[in-house]
Amino acid sequence: RQGPHAPGADQLHDDLLTLGAHTVTITACDATNPTALTDLIHTIPTEHPLTAVIHTTGALDDATLTAMTEKQLRTILASKVDSAVLLDALTREHDLGAFVMFSSAAGLLGSPGQANYAAANTFLDALAAHRHANGLAATSLAWGLWAQASAMTGHLSDQDHARMSRSVIVPMSSERGLEIFDAADRTARPLHFASPLNLAHIPQLPVWSRLATVRPTATTHQSGPALTEQLAGLTPTERHQHVLGLVRRQIGVILGIDNPAVIDATRGFLDQGLDSLTAVELRNRLHTATAIRLPATAVFDHPTPNALTQYLLDQLAPAGTESAPAADRGEPGEEGIRRALATIPLDRLRGAGLMKPLLQLLGLADPSADADASTESDEESIDLMAIDDLVQFALGDES
Ligand SMILES: NC(=O)c1ccc[n+]([C@@H]2O[C@H](COP(=O)([O-])OP(=O)(O)OC[C@H]3O[C@@H](n4cnc5c(N)ncnc54)[C@H](OP(=O)(O)O)[C@@H]3O)[C@@H](O)[C@H]2O)c1
Known part of the structure; x- marks a missing residue:
């Protein structure tokens, strides 16, 4: 949309001429506007016919799914889907050797807070398959994360980068990305997942672990009974401290805090640097560490380390079992079982x-x-x- 006014446009223009291009034209156009895009395509001279389309438009407007507004959905879908559909329709009569779309791994894997963006990219993947099935040039490149910051990724905070470094996706250099771009052009497949992977993190994702025939190992989970055993014999205060330590350690990993003891047990998670995405990560990490199934809203319903610790303790040892003799720990009495049953939501049953x-x-x-x-x-x-x-x-x- 910025055309020649985009940062770096002059340099790009000159670089392309240096590399041997006869003519370089950088033009502003809102690619979601049918009239503007039609007019642009009509300006292409017949002596230099259109032979390649590279669709890279995109935008981000993240929110957790339940908080996402219709506007956020529409804007992001328009930037990718509307422009791709228009380019597909307006170039059908042209003899294209390439129709490349920049998609994202978010569509294939999902990405926290990016339901709109994921859906938009999956549309591009499907459009590539559709064009391919109709004998038309089509490549969708589902990129992971480019290391070089762009307008879309420049806003990512250190915390975002730290969160991503714990995921399966490894940021890729521009050189590597361009190699993948060229390699994809040499294949006849319409969709490429284009990202280096951190294989050690694959067991985090059930779908991936099945694809890679790598199952989560026992060591990735701290089993519930093992934690229950650790707590056995401790006083209620010691039990609280033990689980609070575990909660603090997970927060420390997420926020990059070396000494988790400094994390305030009584202060809200959001006030201490967690956001809606990292709150979900905390819930997932606690599930892995304790084997306790936590509702997606656990961190919001119990918004301080102390409150969440108490909630975890309640799940491990429901009220009514605390005074059970040591020999009976792990086998709550009838009263305890009745109370625990009463806490199970009906949808879980x-x-x-x-x-x-x-x-x-x-x-x-x-x-x-x-x-x-x-x-x-x-x-x-x-x-x-x-x-x-x-x-x-x-x-x-x-x-
Ligand atoms: N960077 C990554 O790590 C990464 C990862 C996966 C996928 N991708 C994909 O790669 C593509 C490029 O992303 P980027 O990171 O390089 O971000 P970027 O610099 O923000 O590029 C996005 C471009 O889309 C243009 N654009 C947005 N809406 C448009 C519209 N309606 N009409 C015309 N142009 C429009 C923007 O132009 P204006 O600024 O002039 O509006 C901008 O130049 C995107 O499709 C993105 O989804 C990037």
């Missing part, structure tokens, strides 16, 4: 397939009505499953 047997036990459902209702019940269960459960279910892994 449905998701685990326990709702119907429970209703039958209570005499509130007819056992003979099972067969007809099972399909509907399964569908309902899937609707209500938490994302982790859904992924496990989809992978056929119910362990």
Whole structure:
């Protein structure tokens, strides 16, 4: 949209002439505007016909999915989808040797806070497949992260970079990116995932671990019983300190704090530097460290290290079991079990397939009505499953 006024445009113009281009024209155009784009394409001289389209428009406007506005969705979809659809339609009569779209790994893998951007990029991947199936030039390059900062990525904070360095995607140099660009041009495939990977982090993602036939190892999870054992024999105060230490360590990793003891146990997470994305990471890390399934909202519902620690302790040892004799630890008494059962949300019971047997036990459902209702019940269960459960279910892994 800035055309010749974009930073570096003059230098690019001169560099291209130095490299041997006869004529270089840099023109401003809103690629989502059909009239402007049609007019631009008509300015291309017949003696130098259009032979390649490289679509790189893009924009970001991040928000967690539930907070995302319609405007955020529309703007980001327009910048990628509308412009690509127009270029596809307006260049059908041209004999193109290349129609390259800059997509993103966010579409293939998902990316925290970027549901709009992920959907837009997946559209580009699908458009490439569609063009390819119709015998047209098509390449979608689903880039990971370029190390060189751009207008879209220049705003990333140290915290964002630290979060990314703990992910599967490794930032790539411009040289490496250009090599991949050239390599993709030599293949006949419409979609390329274009990023170096940190294979050590693959087990973090269930879908990836299945693709790479690498399963999360036992050492990546601190099992619930193991933590319960660590807590056995401790006084309530010591138990709190132990789990608080664990919570602080995870926050320390996320915020890059070497001495987690300095993290204020009574101060809100958001006041201490976490944001909505890193709060979700904290929840995921605590799940890995404790094997306790935490709702996505856990860090917001229990917004200080102390409150979250108490919540974790409640999950490990529901109220009513605290005074149980040491020999009975891990086997809460009847009262404890009753109280713990009462805390399980109904959707979790449905998701685990326990709702119907429970209703039958209570005499509130007819056992003979099972067969007809099972399909509907399964569908309902899937609707209500938490994302982790859904992924496990989809992978056929119910362990
Ligand atoms: N950088 C990365 O790590 C990375 C990773 C994955 C994918 N990508 C993709 O690579 C592409 C380039 O990104 P970048 O990082 O280089 O960001 P960038 O510098 O911000 O480039 C995006 C470009 O899109 C242009 N643009 C946006 N909306 C437009 C519209 N309606 N009409 C015409 N131009 C429009 C912008 O032009 P104006 O500034 O003049 O408006 C800007 O030049 C994007 O598609 C992005 O999704 C980048």
